[in-house]
Amino acid sequence: MKNVTAQSERGKNPRLRAIFKHSTPYLYLAPTLILMIVLLAVPIFMVIKYSFYDNVIINKNPVLVGLENYKTILSDVRFHKAVKNTLYFVGVSVVGHLIIGMSFSLLLNNRVFGPKTKGIFRVIYALPWMFTGAVIAILWQMMLNPNGVINYLLSVTGISSTKIAWLSDRSYALGAVTFMNIWAGYPFFMVSILAGLQGISEDLYEAASIDGANVFQQFFHVTIPQLKPILISLLTLDFVWTIFQFDLIWITTGGGPVYATETLSTYIYKQGFSRFQYSLASATAGLVLLACTIIAIFYARQQKEGV
Amino acid sequence: MNRRVKWYTKPLLFIALVLGALFSGFPILWMFLNSFKPNSEIFAWPPTWISANASWAPYQSVFQDPEKVRFFLNSYLVSTIVVVVTLVISILAAYAFSRFNFRGKTFINTLIIAIQAVPPITLLIPYMALVVAMKMYNTYAALVLTYLLFTLPYAILMMTGYMNTLPRDLDEAVMIDGGSRFRALWGVLVPTAIPGIVAVGMFTFMRAWNEYLFALTLTRTNDMRTVPVGISLLMGQHAYQWNQMLAMSVIGSLPVLLLFLFFQKYFIAGMTAGSVKA
Incomplete structure (x- = not known):
């Protein structure tokens, strides 16, 4: 049913229809992209951020220490x-x-x-x-x-x-x-x-x-x-x-x-x-x-x- | 074929083949034989090749211990869910890659290839923090979610490769006849892609079944442990019920072994298509 209404709506407006058409592949990729953000982008950002602070996770208010950890x-x-x-x-x-x-x-x-x-x-x-x-x-x-x-x-x-x-x-x-x-x-x-x-x-x-x-x-x-x-x-x-x-x-x-x-x-x-x-x-x-x-x-x- | 085979080629080659088989097969045979021995005979010097006291006792004690049986149930459950989720997501992604042209396609595809080179251990600490923050520590959900990091890229690449081999007319015909995209994908394309899906599913199962690092770190209690972690814990715990550890190893290896034996062709074709292009 949902599909039918979507199709008829798309039929009405050529611009809307074009947007739908362009976004279709992204819809199919959406689960993959969301997981890539959650499982990859966010964790990499976190791990890099952690590396510039003194003892994170255990310490409630970690202090920025720059490259100290790397040293x-x-x-x-x-x-x-x-x-x-x-x-x-x-x-x-x-x-x-x-x-x-x-x-x-x-x-x-x-x-x-x-x-x-x-x-x-x-x-x-x-x-x-x-x-x-x-x-x-x-x-x-x-x-x-x-x-x-x-x-x-x-x-x-x-x-x-x-x-x-x-x-x-x-x-x-x-x-x-x-x-x-x-x-x-x-x-x-x-x-x-x-x-x-x-x-x-x-x-x-x-x-x-x-x-x-x-x-x-x-x-x-x-x-x-x-x-x-x-x-x-x-x-x-x-x-x-x-x-x-x-x-x-x-x-x-x-x-x-x-x-x-x-x-x-x-x-x-x-x-x-x-x-x-x-x-x-x-x-x-x-x-x-x-x-x-x-x-x-x-x-x-x-x-x-x-x- | 005009190259002639000399008389000594065949026996020499056979000897080489057998030596190779000893290298790869003997340790496994030894594990199997030892899993039936009483514990005291495992390090006998000289070794007893086939024990007179062989019995099913080590296997029975594994099956009678609810804690160990639980390891197996956990592994089956987690691996099966990972397979289902990976298949659905990778089918959707592969459909986008193989049937559409869109902005960012090459970039996303490159990224997916590159993820395979990200070592899981580098993400372990943020995963730990995220899993605790989402109240998923020591749950199946934590394992399923994190396993997707290494099952998905491979699955998407293999599945895209497979879908690319299926003619476009197949699903386009459905849409020309007025069918929806949904029907074109799930009603026509997916049933045709079954061999590819089986290969991807098997790979995913194998990788999930064998995973150790996340299972070790993101679970805490024994009722959440999977087979590999369970086996490794046995080593520390009652140091050295060797025969039971070996029996457990044999049972724990059977699912993947059987999958391999029955679907060997898919296995090899799938892995060659997915990671290594000829």
């Missing part, structure tokens, strides 16, 4: 440690994801086995992706326990006979959580690269092999350039997502032992929700948002080119 953060030794750890964690994870994802997708893209065999392996390879961070954390905490199956396998194969406490030894913990993250995240690369590989025309390989290119030359001169847009998207997205990997680290080590696995996400979380220093946490979040904005602009631009 505190930037001179905090733990922040430096967190940045260093995050860079290691992100760098190694992204490279690991790429190498394993690429290898597995090349293995699956073979012409030797039938679709059924390949299908089974594809499902097995994609499995780690199906588990939530909490489950992966428990799973690897069990495997990497000093009495766990990893140490057992290492001693049986004669690689190492000591029972290493992977997650509670300062010299191994960061490597161990990074390994867990690589295991958990490569399927995203594998599935995307596999889809990309299947889109590469067979003719390109034919032409390359006629020109006398061997398998490796074909890989670097045909496969890689053809996959380039996918790879750039994957690397950018993975970079941002890995900076904020929280669950795995928080559940397995909580940033410890002695800050050995402290990353930006555990650092912000502890500042906010263990120490209740919301302003300092907001300042850290502000710095990180700045970095992510730069990446986001790069990503959005690259995506639009791809369209």
